[in-house]
Amino acid sequence: MTALPRTDRDVFQPAPAGTVLTGAQMIWEALVAQHVDVVFGYPGGAIMPAYDAMPAYPIRHVLVRHEQGAAHMADGYARASGKTGVCIATSGPGATNLVTGIANAMLDSIPIVFITGQVPSHLLGTDAFQETDVTGVTLSVTKHNYLVTRVEEIGPIIEEAFYVARSGRPGPVLVDICKDAQQAKAPWVPPTAQIRRRGYRPDHRATPQALDRAAAMIDAAERPVILAGHGIIESGSAELLRAFVEKTGIPVGSTLLGLGGFPATHPLALGMMGMHGEAWVNTAIQEADLLIALGMRFDDRVTGRLSTYAPVARKIHVDIDPTEFNKNVRVDLALCDDVGRVLGELVPRVRQRKRETWMGRIGTLKGDAAVRDIQSLPDDGHLYAAHVIHDLWRLTGGKAVVVTDVGQHQMWEAQYYKHDHARKLITSGGLGTMGFALPAAIGARFACAADDEVWVIAGDGGFQMTQCELATIAQEGLKLYVAIINNGYLGMVRQWQQFFYEGRYVATPLSGPDFVKLAEAHGLTGIRVTNRSELADAVATARRTPGTVVFDFRVEQEDSVYPMVPSGADLGDMIRRPLIRKPSAIVETPEDP
Numbered sequence: 001m002t003a004l005p006r007t008d009r010d011v012f013q014p015a016p017a018g019t020v021l022t023g024a025q026m027i028w029e030a031l032v033a034q035h036v037d038v039v040f041g042y043p044g045g046a047i048m049p050a051y052d053a054m055p056a057y058p059i060r061h062v063l064v065r066h067e068q069g070a071a072h073m074a075d076g077y078a079r080a081s082g083k084t085g086v087c088i089a090t091s092g093p094g095a096t097n098l099v100t101g102i103a104n105a106m107l108d109s110i111p112i113v114f115i116t117g118q119v120p121s122h123l124l125g126t127d128a129f130q131e132t133d134v135t136g137v138t139l140s141v142t143k144h145n146y147l148v149t150r151v152e153e154i155g156p157i158i159e160e161a162f163y164v165a166r167s168g169r170p171g172p173v174l175v176d177i178c179k180d181a182q183q184a185k186a187p188w189v190p191p192t193a194q195i196r197r198r199g200y201r202p203d204h205r206a207t208p209q210a211l212d213r214a215a216a217m218i219d220a221a222e223r224p225v226i227l228a229g230h231g232i233i234e235s236g237s238a239e240l241l242r243a244f245v246e247k248t249g250i251p252v253g254s255t256l257l258g259l260g261g262f263p264a265t266h267p268l269a270l271g272m273m274g275m276h277g278e279a280w281v282n283t284a285i286q287e288a289d290l291l292i293a294l295g296m297r298f299d300d301r302v303t304g305r306l307s308t309y310a311p312v313a314r315k316i317h318v319d320i321d322p323t324e325f326n327k328n329v330r331v332d333l334a335l336c337d338d339v340g341r342v343l344g345e346l347v348p349r350v351r352q353r354k355r356e357t358w359m360g361r362i363g364t365l366k367g368d369a370a371v372r373d374i375q376s377l378p379d380d381g382h383l384y385a386a387h388v389i390h391d392l393w394r395l396t397g398g399k400a401v402v403v404t405d406v407g408q409h410q411m412w413e414a415q416y417y418k419h420d421h422a423r424k425l426i427t428s429g430g431l432g433t434m435g436f437a438l439p440a441a442i443g444a445r446f447a448c449a450a451d452d453e454v455w456v457i458a459g460d461g462g463f464q465m466t467q468c469e470l471a472t473i474a475q476e477g478l479k480l481y482v483a484i485i486n487n488g489y490l491g492m493v494r495q496w497q498q499f500f501y502e503g504r505y506v507a508t509p510l511s512g513p514d515f516v517k518l519a520e521a522h523g524l525t526g527i528r529v530t531n532r533s534e535l536a537d538a539v540a541t542a543r544r545t546p547g548t549v550v551f552d553f554r555v556e557q558e559d560s561v562y563p564m565v566p567s568g569a570d571l572g573d574m575i576r577r578p579l580i581r582k583p584s585a586i587v588e589t590p591e592d593p
């Protein structure tokens, strides 16, 4: 296998203004100018000119096994790094294979620039070979998209695409470039960094009066709760949130995507809210007299039934996207601004407080839930997914970058792996895309420091959706830890069947390959774990083993995630884990990792 080496960044010289370049060269010039160092993609006819030009540029290309994987890799890279991810594919099937990954990025507000090849401009609309109207197909799942037919447009549009993807509420932007525009030549115009898009104003500022009003509402509240969302992480505001919380003494509930935006081991951290949130968070929200929603969007998985949501609370909502206000929940005060800027303005305005009565009440709620907590139960020879995740949290010192798939294991991860830092949990929230974890972890691997451990936590169902990317891992020589939480079911759907469809397990029992042999077939290592006592040794072995290790954790097959607020039910109306031990049998496991 001989791949052309890429040009080293140290020797690369950007083209001076006026140099005649092909459109294909302009694509890479424009990407280098945006400081892109890695792209994830798959070649094909309509994007071949761009691929042919690529080796002259200091950008690493990761050849995926399916374009959906490329999209998720760019997504994982963006989430782990805070930069904009880049993905490249050909027209027609290459581009349509991206759609799930684009939609995933759209719903979670992830900045990614997608570059697709398109048939030559004179063939547009003729049903030419591998022609798909990709801008049409992706219209509703991109923040913005472009069809480029002329070589002169390539540089300015790619620059604008990065600006749109990153500014305001981030999101995916697609640039579809006709093959003849890639082949044509024109004088190069380097990026100007002076982008003005008519009608697009991503910057909003809350007024001083609104900030004063928010501070007064916060000072007056006796039972306030902060709802910390993904906006805290995307805007890099974790430190400001901490300063605000420590001054006001207000406890913090997090959305799934907000986990890590506030340290999970902080005394004022309540954990995750919503459908599989901690019981005490949901009850605290229902009893609160003020909700301060920061960079979150009152998703239905978070609110439960809207008509009974936080019935006595006044609500302050801070978000950079004005379309989020009063969409699901009517609020008393909306602050349209960057959440970090608002926190920076609020900290000097609010009173220093301790809220002992309110925290005492939350402590009582917690005490009640703890006796139902599986993590606190003794090892009875069964391997529970919650135990696996709790033990991985301890063995990794809580410091790993964890990339989860979608299903029960995702919720257990959110409950039992305590993230103290932003960008350490990468998960598909809004779209809930099975198959996300393995490719997203590959992307994250490129963004993380060499000594960061990157862990995949996936179900046996979701893993099988994109397991072809094991070959990408092998070809790229990457070190990942892949934990398959193997329960032999599409577990989350099985759980719903158990709770709401009288236990009729239709199309949820699931077989799979021998995951140990599958890893070995790729030149990787596989380890099977069937008992909790084997887990620590397995992790130690994996650390000593070069290359990626795939763990097949054979967990309890019919376990369920508790608590659970049934879809559309009142947030306080939770199904709790049945008591399976008396409280006296509880064994304390060490809290610190």
Ligand SMILES: Cc1ncc(C[n+]2csc(CCOP(=O)(O)OP(=O)(O)O)c2C)c(N)n1
Pocket: 405, 406, 407, 408, 409, 410, 432, 433, 434, 435, 458, 459, 460, 461, 462, 463, 485, 487, 489, 490, 491, 492, 493
């Ligand atoms: C692409 C896709 N198809 C279907 C679903 C619906 N769905 C949500 S969770 C789930 C089961 C996941 O099973 P598994 O990956 O084994 O994880 P577990 O729930 O057992 O932890 C399914 C089918 C989905 N979220 N994404």
